[in-house]
Amino acid sequence: MSIVDKIRILESVVKTPSYVVLGVTHGRLVYLSTVEGAADLWSLDLSTGSKTRLTSGGISGAARPSEKTRLVVYTRDVSKGRELHKLFTVDVSGGEEKILIEAPPMRIFGIAFDGERIAYTAATERELALYLADLKGVCEKVYSFESLAIATDVNEKYVVGYGALKKNPKSMEIFVYSLAENSIKIYSPREGSVNKAPRLYETKVLFETNAFGENKLVVYDIEEKTLEKPEFAYRDYEKYHPVEHASYDWTEDGRIWAVGKKNGRTKFFLDGKEIPLPEGFISSAAIHRDKLYATHSSLVKPPKVLEVDLTTGETRVIIDNKLPREIEEKLGEVKFIKYKSFDGLEIPAFVVKSKGAPVPGPTVVYVHGGPWSEVADSWRTMIASLVACGYHIVAPNFRGSTGYGEYFRLLDIGDPGGGDLQDIIYARKWAVENGLASKIAVMGYSYGGYMTFLATTKYPELWDCGVAGAGITDWEELYELSDALFKQFVNILFAGRKDLWKERSPVSYVDNAKTPICVIHPQNDSRTPLRPVLKYLQRLLENRVSFEAHVIPDIGHAINRLEDMLKILLPAILFLEKHMRR
Structure with a gap:
């Protein structure tokens, strides 16, 4: 395959x-899509099938719509990628986008809307706080947090959310803010447990907890102060025994639906009954009356939006998404594996073979970001691009990843760049010993970029090359440059162990570097700032290490436009072609 062919395939x-289902209001399905080149809001008329683009130029996030109003509430970055946001509204049928609140922009990272009031958490350089606003643009700060917290739902009585509210890096608690009393209460079923993503139904709160061992859904009644296990009408959910949940919520009549996760794939349940969907991953879902709307994909099949009639079980595709045949024919077998790491811990991973490469052939160990994230059997543009261009993929869900229970996720707290790095090294070992890899690279974005820097400095002899996107080279300097939110992130990740910052920074080992590396970094990244990376590159230059550096102008950490994704992936593919094919 020529370089020209690869560029065409990559494009x-x-x-x-991509598609993300948000919900239904006034007969229209509201969703996010990049179909016109940027992540924008769209609505689909459920009676006619006609689609309307509601925003343009790319947005950052949106609240679930409410039947109480035609307005959709969303956030937009107004700082060229520095992730300083303002709140906007737009009518679900289209029209003028309007700024909701005339105030200095902040990093907004949790937003909820009940049709009348908007609750959101936001960060400035010095503070994390909870805000309340209405559709008239009246806004007030109602509570300042001393630790990480995220608002997830609101109704006429309460705002709920969760976070590391007791400053224990290995626990998360639920917060309940009373609108009547203007006060906040912290709740946990058990001291030291992890409790996530609460959803409101009247005075009841549905959330996931590991307070009783494995991750389970529970219901807490705020006023009765009781905690109960949900009582489902059907047993399918119990038999499936999910390890975690991708999402969950209440229906209008008070039943519970949930997307259960196990080994990187999902199943959908309503009142405990499985609603059959194809194998893969449900990344977003909403129920409206007797219909389920869900985004479904796999590592080799792009996302499409499904409508399921919950009465008849009939499923139909309402927004299709087909790959060109030339691309489809290059995406090979997807296999879920587990391999043992240095300490005997089993590490789950997905292997995706390319039909455009021999076996053994050029292989990329793809390291996901987060670190509290995962590579599931769901569409990822970076992975699909690499496979289509002729590279096999091993994507480890290293310790610290989500999807495999809280015990597994918490193994990374207080040890970033330790056990998780060894898991990456052993992913490489698996690829070589199982005859998949002839040459092998390490590649990742964000935390995956950090791991790429660290892997190529601490173990340079193991890699033919590396590609580090938006990575971290110096934890001490990153902390100094961070706002209140990301200072809390670093504190939690390291469990307060500042003594580890230098030891786990790639810059501490840069003099060991000899692996050719391609560094790709957004100019305006406020999560993983560019400045420490430039200093790292200066050291590589002084040491005469072969590298490429690509600074992408006027974008930040979040990739919201397809053009920006292309600017990141194109130099990566050309670099891999040079170092993995010769």
Whole structure:
């Protein structure tokens, strides 16, 4: 395959749109899509099937719509990628986008809307706080947090959310803010447990907890002060025994639906009954009356939006998303594996073979970001692009990843760049010993970029090359440059162990570097700032290490436009072609 062919294939994969279902209001399904080149709001008329683009130029996030109003509430970055946001509204049928609140922009990272009031958490350089606003643009700060917290739902009585509210890096608690009393209460079923993503139904709060061992859904009644296990009408959910949940919520009549996760794949349940969907991953879902709307994909099949009639079980595709045949034919077998790491811990991973490469052939160990994230059997543009361009993929869900229970996720707290790095090294070992890899690279974005820097400095002899996107080279300097939110992130990740910052920074080992590396970094990244990376590159230059550096102008950490994704992936593919094919 020529370089020209690879560029054409890459462009085709990158242009494949994403879809995120938000909900239904006034007969229209509201969703996010990149179909016109940026992550924008759209609505689909459920009676006619016609689609309307509601925003343009890319937005950052949106609240679930409410039947109480035609307005959709969303956030937009107004700082060229520095992730300083303002709140906007737009009518679900289209029209003028309006700024909701005339105030200095902040990093907004949790937003909830009940049709009348908006609750959101936001960060400035010095403070994390909870805010309340209405559709008239009246806004007030109602509570300042001393630790990480995220608002997730609101109704006429309460705002709920969760976070590390007791400053224990290995626990998360639920907060309940009373609108009547203007006060906040912290709740946990058990001291030291992890409790996540609460959803409101009247005075009841549905959330996931590991307070009783494995991750389970529970219901807490705020006024009765009781905690109960949900009582489902059907047993399918119990038999499936999910390890975690991708999402969950209440229906209008008080039943519970949930997307259960196990080994990187999902199943959908309503009142305990499985609603059959194809194998893969449900990344977003909403129920409206007797219909389920869900985004479904796999590592080799792009996201499409499904409608399921909950009465008849009939499923139909309402927004399709087909790959060109040329791309489809290059995406090979997907296999879920587990391999043992240095200490005997089993590490789950997905392996995706390329039909455009021999076996053994050029292989990329793809390291996801987060670190509290995962590579599931769901569409990822970066992975699909690499596979289509002729590279096999091993994507480890290293310790600290989500999807495999809280015990597994918490193994990374207080040890970033320790056990998780060894898991990456042993992913490489698996690829070589199982005959998949001839040459092998390490590549990742964000935390995956950090791991790439660290892997290529501490174990340079193991890699033919590396590609580090938006990575971290110096934890001490990153902390100094961070706002209140990301200072809390670093504190939690390291469990307060500042003594580890230098030891776990790639810059501390840069003099060991000899692996060719391609560094790709957004100019305006406020999560993983550019300045420490430039200092790292200066050291590589002084040491005469072969590297490429690509600074992408006027974008930040979050990739909201397909053009920006192409700017990141194109130099990566060209670099891999040079170092993995010769």
